[in-house]
Amino acid sequence: MSKFEKVYCVIKQSELDFYHATEASAKKFPRLGKATQDQIQLSHDNQVQFIETFENLALELGLQIRFAREREMDQIHPGSNDLVISCGGDGTFLTCAQKYQTSILLGMNSDYKPKAGPGSFGALTSTNRTTLKKNLLRLLEGDYFIDHWNRLQVTINGKAIDRYAVNDIYFGQKIAYQTCDITVIQSEIEQDFNCSGLLCCTGMGSHAWYYNAGGSPFSNELDAFGFSALFPNLKRTMKYSSGIVSSRHELTMIPQGDNYILSFDSKLDVIETELGDKIRVSLAPKPVRVVSFEQEK
Structure with a gap:
């Protein structure tokens, strides 16, 4: 991939995964309202589908990307010339920004809701399911910009x-x-x-x-x-x-x-x-x- 030595993708822990992570948290899930449970399930399904599409596109385009779950972040060590893709929402992007302070970042929203308006894009993310393939091709071709955000x-x-x-x-x-x-x-x-x-x-x-x-x-x-x-x-x-x-x-x-x-x-x-x-x-x-x-x- 143009200009980057290595590319990593950090996948957020979905809320459904959080509730299923331990026996104690699993007991809390049924206490949620039906609408909330349905929303958590839908968000999880959207993320699973997004990751599957992303992985298939990476293979199709010949992109070498190492995928890691949020809980596995300590196992990867990106350098200053590496790209870290956060796959989740703004919170996942901020987690990556704190963990990998010198790397280049790209935020992806894995739970895009078109009816929610521009805000569902995520203030810190620039790619979702509707732009995924197009933006991966642009990355491959070097057709992108590097913005510098204050910290x-x-x-x-x-x-x-x-x-x-x-x-x-x-x-x-x-x-x-x-x-x-x-x-x-x-x-x-x-x-x-x-x-x-x-x-x-x-x-x-x-x-x-x-x-x-x-x-x-x-x-x-x-x-x-x-x-x-x-x-x-x-x-x-x-x-x-x-x-x-x-x-x-x-x-x-x-x-x-x-x-x-x-x-x-x-x-x-x-x-x-x-x-x-x-x-x-x-x-x-x-x-x-x-x-x-x-x-x-």
Whole structure:
């Protein structure tokens, strides 16, 4: 395949597979409503059919692709010149972006719903069952683009954390109904928040949680990132509650309590902080490289 040394495909664990994974989870499945059960089954069937079609097309086109299940991700070690195809949805793409930080990525939506509108494409995916063969041929012919998406990075007390976020970073309490006290410093202006957490996002992430929390989306091509205090205490005087930070600067967050967490792209492997830690968020110097079939404007 043009320009790539090796090609891997990571297949997500379907929700149905999750429920069938253990005896305990299998007992929970019948408790779901009939409509939910049917939807989970349909989604699983769509994925199975998509993977089967993908594997057959790979053989037909002579593409050397190593397929791996999500649980097998530790068994593959893609390099910086390798392509990693995520086969699932946005969550699978984000998992691959965190696991294989230097590889080139391509997102595929294995459960495309045409009646759901453009959003069913997946914000981070560019290929589904209707475009699979066409896009595989374009990959084979080298007819594609490599986009560069901003990522967020973090230091804690001056020490770099070996983890990046493609969408967003949440900082706050583990438990959603507990408020937290955080001091934020932006452009040397200090603000104390009593809130439900702080959310920092890239341009790509500004269309996700950040937008649903009331933020205004911005272009991923903007050399900056956004932040917003989640449900801040309005009885306190605030100089700001959100903002845009350029790549030349960083946002500093200082927890006024113990056991707050940093979550990257809503993943469960969070980082705990302590009272008085200095957490600095900035744009990472190296963006994630993503295969696209539409040229950036």
